[in-house]
Amino acid sequence: MNSRDDVVSVRDPVSVEWIAALTGAAAERAQGEARLHEMLVRVALGELRRRRATAPWLAGVELDDVAHQAAADAMLAILRKLDSFRGESRFTTWAYKFVILEVSAKLGRHYWRVHPQVSLEAESWERLPDRIGVDPGEHAERADLVRAVRHAVDETLTAHQRRVFSAVVLDAVPLDAVVERYGTNRNAIYKALFDARRKIRAYLVAAGYLEREGRGGR
Template sequence: MTLHEGDAPILDPASAEWISVLTAAGPDREAGLVRLHGLLIRVAVHELHRRAASSAVVGVELDDVAHQCAADAMLAILDKLDTFRGESRFTTWAYKFVVLEVSSKLGRHYWHRHPTTVLETEDWERLPDAFGVDPGEHAERADLVKAVQRAVEETLTDHQRRLFTAIVVNGVPLDAVVSQLGLNRNAVYKAVFDARRKIRVFLVANGYLDERRPGQ
């Protein structure tokens, strides 16, 4: 949808209803706020559960963080309500605020729990089996680790190397890296994905992996 300056956005009925109640006054607006807050909490809980394996936020703490995320997202949504132009459904637009809050809070949570972690520190012995290799299948695991180190040095950019080392080698959660470096979450994910692909190509070319083996 292309809007010219001064044009009013053309909204789908559900989005128009949301905007109507949230810009109203009195009981209608209060009911809309309660409804929106409930939706945002459910999204926050879902997103936190989805990332639970890397965040270690569970139980009562997860519920508390979900409510914080929902509350902060709601304030941001109401503050930016007049910027909603209807390119997507209102709920889709609103949910993005929750996801951003979840990422931000999980990142801060990690650094609060692990204040001494250094992103540049390399602990190759903790290298996960990120390329579909069972350590028991490879007689010389040390050789494989050295091969990955060589691939990292020879095939990755400095940016990819830093992110791969932090996230894959040292196991720092993606959200924590995003928080620490002030980067875009999707850009970090893509950089690590591209790094893993380059390393896998190197390992296959040098006989450390079977190219037919599923990899990441």
């Protein structure tokens, strides 16, 4: 392993200062950790407030509590992985990623504590054509179109695609909560949603409910 001098030589002055503070003598390290925790709490609070639209139930003392939990867990992870920091980005940028991930995880777990069960309401199905970008005006009978979309969901999607599609599109469950529930990541959820929408539209085109894109189709 390279010496610490070799590693810090490629870092910017701000990063060098952070690493020195977090690896110095006990008193210096305690001060550095206090500064780091304060910074992480600030970032966590900012991220939680930015996401209030997807977590309106989180406010006040509860929001502060989630922010402090995310900051504490992020700090432990940062200190464990401090030797892996190589200066490709600023230390603060590197550290921010840890707390943002913790915020996402905390929001996901918190959502399911507040909403232990999610049911598919009839009005959710009625709004479904709008949510998947299908203009009900493309077909005369909205109710008929809703039935066709529902049949497409039941018949053409895999079980996983159906679960993800129902949670995100029908029930408007926040993405972080879906990621937490299925133990996956955002990219996998995006892929499942993309494939589900593509299959549903293909079914509606084949059944004559929609025209092929570009009229000519493929």
